[in-house]
Amino acid sequence: MMKRQQRLQGISRQLGMKTRFQAWVDHHRDSFQDALRRLVRRPVGQLLSMLVIGLSLTLPITLLLTLHSARAGLNGWSQELGMVQMFLHASAGQATDGGEDAAHTLFKQLQADPRLREVRMIPPEEGLKQLAELHKFDSLLSEMKHNPLPIVIEVYPQRPEELAALRSELAARPEVASARIDAQAVERLQGLIVSAEHLLALFLLMLAPTLAITVSNTIRLELEHRVDEIRLMQLIGATPGFIRRPLLYVGGLLGLGGTLMAVVMTLFAAHAISEAMGQVGFALPSSAAPALALLAVLPLGFLLGVFAAWLASVVQMRNIRVV
Amino acid sequence: MIQFERVCKTYPGGQVALHDVSFRIPQGRLAFLTGPSGSGKSSLLRLIPQIDRPSSGKVLINDMDIARVGAWRIPRLRRHIGVIFQNPHLLNEWSVFDNIALPLRVQHYPREEIVRRVRAALDKVGLFEREQARPLELSGGEQQRVNIARALVARPSIILADEPTGNLDPELSFEIMRLFMQFNAAGVTMLIATHALDLIDAFDAPRLLLRDGRLTTEGL
Ligand SMILES: Nc1ncnc2c1ncn2[C@@H]1O[C@H](COP(=O)(O)OP(=O)(O)OP(=O)(O)O)[C@@H](O)[C@H]1O
Ligand SMILES: [Mg+2]
Numbered sequence: 001m002m003k004r005q006q007r008l009q010g011i012s013r014q015l016g017m018k019t020r021f022q023a024w025v026d027h028h029r030d031s032f033q034d035a036l037r038r039l040v041r042r043p044v045g046q047l048l049s050m051l052v053i054g055l056s057l058t059l060p061i062t063l064l065l066t067l068h069s070a071r072a073g074l075n076g077w078s079q080e081l082g083m084v085q086m087f088l089h090a091s092a093g094q095a096t097d098g099g100e101d102a103a104h105t106l107f108k109q110l111q112a113d114p115r116l117r118e119v120r121m122i123p124p125e126e127g128l129k130q131l132a133e134l135h136k137f138d139s140l141l142s143e144m145k146h147n148p149l150p151i152v153i154e155v156y157p158q159r160p161e162e163l164a165a166l167r168s169e170l171a172a173r174p175e176v177a178s179a180r181i182d183a184q185a186v187e188r189l190q191g192l193i194v195s196a197e198h199l200l201a202l203f204l205l206m207l208a209p210t211l212a213i214t215v216s217n218t219i220r221l222e223l224e225h226r227v228d229e230i231r232l233m234q235l236i237g238a239t240p241g242f243i244r245r246p247l248l249y250v251g252g253l254l255g256l257g258g259t260l261m262a263v264v265m266t267l268f269a270a271h272a273i274s275e276a277m278g279q280v281g282f283a284l285p286s287s288a289a290p291a292l293a294l295l296a297v298l299p300l301g302f303l304l305g306v307f308a309a310w311l312a313s314v315v316q317m318r319n320i321r322v323v
Numbered sequence: 324m325i326q327f328e329r330v331c332k333t334y335p336g337g338q339v340a341l342h343d344v345s346f347r348i349p350q351g352r353l354a355f356l357t358g359p360s361g362s363g364k365s366s367l368l369r370l371i372p373q374i375d376r377p378s379s380g381k382v383l384i385n386d387m388d389i390a391r392v393g394a395w396r397i398p399r400l401r402r403h404i405g406v407i408f409q410n411p412h413l414l415n416e417w418s419v420f421d422n423i424a425l426p427l428r429v430q431h432y433p434r435e436e437i438v439r440r441v442r443a444a445l446d447k448v449g450l451f452e453r454e455q456a457r458p459l460e461l462s463g464g465e466q467q468r469v470n471i472a473r474a475l476v477a478r479p480s481i482i483l484a485d486e487p488t489g490n491l492d493p494e495l496s497f498e499i500m501r502l503f504m505q506f507n508a509a510g511v512t513m514l515i516a517t518h519a520l521d522l523i524d525a526f527d528a529p530r531l532l533l534r535d536g537r538l539t540t541e542g543l
Contacts, residue, residue, distance in 0.1 A: 229414050236402070236426045237429055322373075
């Protein structure tokens with residue numbers, strides 16, 4: 001019977017690398033088509049699975065996008081809002097012999113300073129007017145005989161990180177009674193972004209089990225449905241990898257479909273958020289980058305699905321014994 | 324080549340199915356395995372493609388102790404063994420063609436080769452016109468012939484059959500036995516378990532007789 005052995009070996013030698021590779025490609029295509037058929041056979045269940053994956057992905061992705069644009073926005077705001085506010089001594093408002101008061105001299109000096117982007121002087125009358133507008137006490141104003149406010153000068157540095165150095169430099173000047181950094185708004189927003197980032201990490205942690213459980217459940221149903229087929233394949237000499245391959249595609253397609261749903265839902269959510277933010281006066285910069293980032297999520301969803309399916313099938317196929 | 328050396332098989336429940344079984348079927352020979360119901364025929368066959376493992380003793384295939392075959396090589400070992408059960412185990416959602424093609428797909432045969440071999444196998448079992456039928460559209464005898472075609476399509480060096488003619492009328496049973504003789508003549512080692520003594524009387528081949536898990540060998 002050596003003849004048959006030799007013939008068998010002859011055949012496998014005859015199958016060159018190219019045909020073997022071709023057959024392998026064929027099997028991937030078959031597995032993919034098989035996976036599609038499996039999805040179509042239980043469309044409602046599979047759509048629900050995708051929806052679960054999609055919903056669990058939407059939250060973190062939306063948050064990611066919002067944080068992305070918030071951070072971009074914050075850079076703008078911190079430049080706009082980060083300033084040193086100086087309160088001058090009352091004497092600085094009194095004109096000296098040269099004709100100009102110390103406040104104006106200081107103002108001009110600062111305007112000429114290349115480190116500063118903008119310098120604003122707020123005379124006491126204007127400060128009072130702003131206060132009145134802000135707090136709506138016009139009546140009080142008209143009754144006041146004496147304006148208690150100092151002259152205020154606000155300087156906006158070119159580079160926000162110079163704020164501290166600038167403050168101590170300015171505070172040392174004789175005309176200046178006190179100088180403080182006003183970056184409250186920026187700090188508050190920064191705090192908000194940090195806590196949002198913590199939230200995102202939490203969501204991402206929650207996402208992994210959701211995806212794994214959803215995909216794993218689908219794989220379990222598929223394995224139950226196909227127990228006979230799998231046993232037969234084992235008997236015929238199929239490797240576990242061969243048997244798993246269509247299931248991996250099922251997992252991948254679920255992940256891909258779920259991610260696609262998440263992307264669509266995210267776009268809606270992001271739109272709604274930026275609209276809402278716009279209404280309260282925070283215009284989030286919109287850019288093309290997030291949309292591209294969303295596309296990158298698609299292959300990631302596919303790979304996650306494949307991995308979850310692999311894990312589920314390795315664990316669950318151990319219970320299936322030949323015929 | 325199939326060889327058993329002092330093989331015992333006790334199931335987890337304590338039922339002793341095989342007791343100290345030793346025999347050797349040389350390469351290219353055909354043997355019948357007979358014995359009353361419950362004597363251990365199926366238990367014996369199941370040890371060969373590693374569906375089950377012996378409790379003690381050795382099973383050798385082509386001089387290889389299969390207990391020493393690593394788990395990852397078991398699929399490769401099984402590709403050399405065609406198995407035919409009484410129940411055809413066909414996949415009812417698939418066409419006859421796809422059922423028969425399965426062992427070739429598993430072994431990554433190229434498409435044209437698959438078509439060529441499946442058609443040849445269909446021709447051998449006389450089902451050439453039914454390749455697109457679904458198994459449920461076939462009679463019991465036709466289903467069994469699909470089962471046989473699937474077992475031989477990848478040209479295994481060993482074919483095992485467990486009551487292959489159990490559901491078939493005498494005429495068809497005889498046809499199938501003749502088919503087995505043809506494979507054997509082409510060099511395949513065969514072990515066929517059956518109760519049908521009157522059927523195998525027509526064929527001149529050695530018999531392994533099992534009784535309560537013990538073996539009496541005739542003519543090997
Ligand atoms: N999976 C199993 N678990 C426990 N006992 C089993 C199992 N399979 C078979 N047996 C027992 O082993 C003994 C031999 O059974 P086996 O199926 O091998 O007999 P057989 O000769 O094939 O019978 P038949 O001709 O009816 O098919 C019987 O006593 C049976 O009850
Ligand atoms: Mg039996």
